[in-house]
Amino acid sequence: EVQLLESGGNLVQPGGSLRLSCAASGFIFSSYAMSWVRQAPGKGLEWVSTITVSGRDTYYSDSVKGRFTVSRDDSTNTLYLHMSSLRAGDTAVYYCAKDYDWLLFFFDYWGQGTLVTVSA
Amino acid sequence: EIVLTQSPDFQSVTPKEKVTITCRASQTIGSSLHWYQQKPDQSPKLLIKYASQSISGVPSRFSGSGSGTDFTLTINSLEAEDAATYYCHQTYSLPLTFGPGTKVDIK
Numbered sequence: 001e002v003q004l005l006e007s008g009g010n011l012v013q014p015g016g017s018l019r020l021s022c023a024a025s026g027f028i029f030s031s032y033a034m035s036w037v038r039q040a041p042g043k044g045l046e047w048v049s050t051i052t053v054s055g056r057d058t059y060y061s062d063s064v065k066g067r068f069t070v071s072r073d074d075s076t077n078t079l080y081l082h083m084s085s086l087r088a089g090d091t092a093v094y095y096c097a098k099d100y101d102w103l104l105f106f107f108d109y110w111g112q113g114t115l116v117t118v119s120a
Numbered sequence: 121e122i123v124l125t126q127s128p129d130f131q132s133v134t135p136k137e138k139v140t141i142t143c144r145a146s147q148t149i150g151s152s153l154h155w156y157q158q159k160p161d162q163s164p165k166l167l168i169k170y171a172s173q174s175i176s177g178v179p180s181r182f183s184g185s186g187s188g189t190d191f192t193l194t195i196n197s198l199e200a201e202d203a204a205t206y207y208c209h210q211t212y213s214l215p216l217t218f219g220p221g222t223k224v225d226i227k
Contacts, residue, residue: 110163
């Protein structure tokens with residue numbers, strides 16, 4: 001059974017940093033691209049970032065480019081999102097999501113999400 | 121950036137009724153359009169891929185159609201468990217974008 005378990009969400013002050021983790025199991029993690037998608041409270045879904053197999057390539061939305069860094073550790077089946085210079089607009093539930101196949105950019109499994117709140 | 125619009129924003133439907141949700145892209149995206157269902161306090165679930173392709177384990181009452189700029193998600197014979205928000209999602213080009221969602225409520 002595929003499982004994605006995010007952690008690391010917290011209350012952080014504007015300008016602060018945070019690292020989110022996503023522990024994956026139930027599939028060959030190293031064979032799939034992985035993504036982060038966020039959802040602000042009461043709002044819709046917003047793509048944040050995607051990392052390809054082996055971490056060779058990374059992609060970001062304009063709203064986080066230069067502030068967020070996605071990475072992966074295939075030895076521990078873990079996906080990360082390093083977030084810095086956080087703003088109130090980054091407040092959201094952050095989901096990690098597994099690519100449907102090698103790199104198709106849509107998602108067949110999602111984690112339960114972890115809440116990041118940026119507030120003074 | 122490709123903008124996706126959905127209509128309606130909200131729909132209140134009686135069980136067994138047919139539901140139709142439309143998604144329009146700001147430019148042609150071929151069939152690179154996918155649909156998700158998100159129930160309250162849950163993460164999204166993939167319903168349809170590439171506009172009309174079914175997903176294993178998804179009930180057959182869910183179907184999709186369309187190509188280019190106009191797409192439709194149809195729920196035949198709505199069931200109470202289908203109360204959710206439905207999102208379309210394009211993978212034609214980066215940045216990936218989602219529609220604003222259509223909330224389906226059960227009368």
